[in-house]
Amino acid sequence: MAAPAADSSSGGPVALQPAGDAGRPPLHMAALVLARGGSKGIPLKNIKLLAGVPLIGWVLRAALDSGVFQSVWVSTDHDEIEKVAKQFGAKVHRRSSEVSKDSSTSLDAIVEFLQYHDEVDVIGNIQATSPCLHPTDLTRVAKMIREDGFDSVFSVVRRHQFRWSEIKKGVSEVTVPQNLNPAKRPRRQDWDGELYENGSFYFAKRPLIEKGYLQGGKMAYYEMRAEHSVDIDVDIDWPIAEQRVLRYGYFGKEALKEVKLLVCTIDGCLTTGHIYVSGDEKEILSYDVRDATGIRLLQKRGVEVRLISERDCSSKTLSAMKLGCAAEINVADKLLVVEKWRKEMGLCWKEVAYLGNEESDVECLKKAGMSAVPADGCPAAQKATGYICKCNGGRGAIREFAEHIFLLMEKVNSAGKKLC
Numbered sequence: 001m002a003a004p005a006a007d008s009s010s011g012g013p014v015a016l017q018p019a020g021d022a023g024r025p026p027l028h029m030a031a032l033v034l035a036r037g038g039s040k041g042i043p044l045k046n047i048k049l050l051a052g053v054p055l056i057g058w059v060l061r062a063a064l065d066s067g068v069f070q071s072v073w074v075s076t077d078h079d080e081i082e083k084v085a086k087q088f089g090a091k092v093h094r095r096s097s098e099v100s101k102d103s104s105t106s107l108d109a110i111v112e113f114l115q116y117h118d119e120v121d122v123i124g125n126i127q128a129t130s131p132c133l134h135p136t137d138l139t140r141v142a143k144m145i146r147e148d149g150f151d152s153v154f155s156v157v158r159r160h161q162f163r164w165s166e167i168k169k170g171v172s173e174v175t176v177p178q179n180l181n182p183a184k185r186p187r188r189q190d191w192d193g194e195l196y197e198n199g200s201f202y203f204a205k206r207p208l209i210e211k212g213y214l215q216g217g218k219m220a221y222y223e224m225r226a227e228h229s230v231d232i233d234v235d236i237d238w239p240i241a242e243q244r245v246l247r248y249g250y251f252g253k254e255a256l257k258e259v260k261l262l263v264c265t266i267d268g269c270l271t272t273g274h275i276y277v278s279g280d281e282k283e284i285l286s287y288d289v290r291d292a293t294g295i296r297l298l299q300k301r302g303v304e305v306r307l308i309s310e311r312d313c314s315s316k317t318l319s320a321m322k323l324g325c326a327a328e329i330n331v332a333d334k335l336l337v338v339e340k341w342r343k344e345m346g347l348c349w350k351e352v353a354y355l356g357n358e359e360s361d362v363e364c365l366k367k368a369g370m371s372a373v374p375a376d377g378c379p380a381a382q383k384a385t386g387y388i389c390k391c392n393g394g395r396g397a398i399r400e401f402a403e404h405i406f407l408l409m410e411k412v413n414s415a416g417k418k419l420c
């Protein structure tokens, strides 16, 4: 995967001492995700949900699970970002406004971080704008720094793109090819392509950074797989990144299992939570046909769907919905009921998916192999889940979660994973 580039002593900007004498304590390698509150395009981009996960969450998960960092940090100037960073298990450096401006560079923010953290020898600056990062990428780069003695390593991707010079009025009126011979245009398979910095990460040792460089000394690149190389630069990159991350992103240490049971809370998930009450005390609930379709699709693929509610809910009303789902109502402890169902069906928790929106759903959301909360679910529920829907409860959240489950199940199947 990784291939070393030329040593910069033959033309690079900085030459450093060789690293790592035996007997020296191991280098303290800190992951540092820069996440300022302001952003040029998308507001609060760094914590905007990408496929149900705050943007910084994707890379923090990979950094923490890689196990190669002595510490994992988010440098931010914003309270909300601080909260999200801590939820994911990162430490937070509250940075000054000086390095949080539109004009501030990453290097400015990294240098400031180092001024407050004497213990850190190596910075792995991981950019949240490349959310398809995997722990294995970080493990390999850490080895290049610790064992192979590189002072800096950054990520690149291979592209097969023909470059042409720019036409500038009064300077150059015609274009000329930059990396091809038009008389002999190579086919993709006959050309190795070129390496482009893709912005996923920049690892560098402290002395180099203190000299004002993120790249230098004994330098190498790390070539990322093209499908993992995603860079959210402008707004239109967002939906593409979302599709990419769903297919190729890192979803955590736990291996996914095929889902066999989806449990869905009735009020606020299947329904909007609004109840119309008539003078004769009859209740009218409404649900979305998109959600009924989602349930039918799940059932077709062999996923049993069951409904659960803390409240009383007429069995006649439920059967009138014609969803073909067993339901349990007046439930004081949802976890107990789902445990009972799970055991009856001989399933492990990883084979259970759960859609809930309330405090009473939190335990089940945490235990389920896949979980989701509608966009209008309560904050405690949102904190406990791996996927926050774009749709509200009773307005397509089940259909959306069903699609998410199908996508992840494709991943399970293509990885050839066995059931428990």
Ligand SMILES: CC(=O)N[C@H]1[C@H]([C@H](O)[C@H](O)CO)O[C@](OP(=O)(O)OC[C@H]2O[C@@H](n3ccc(N)nc3=O)[C@H](O)[C@@H]2O)(C(=O)O)C[C@@H]1O
Pocket: 034, 035, 036, 039, 046, 099, 100, 101, 104, 105, 106, 107, 108, 109, 125, 127, 128, 129, 197, 198, 199, 200, 202, 214, 231, 232, 233
């Ligand atoms: C290491 C580095 O030089 N990173 C720069 C990268 C890099 O050159 C490209 O990704 C390469 O493809 O480009 C920029 O990238 P961008 O502005 O998207 O920033 C990448 C991530 O870093 C956060 N950031 C950046 C600078 C700063 N002072 N504080 C920050 O918190 C952003 O919020 C975002 O999450 C650019 O496009 O202008 C600016 C970045 O500073």
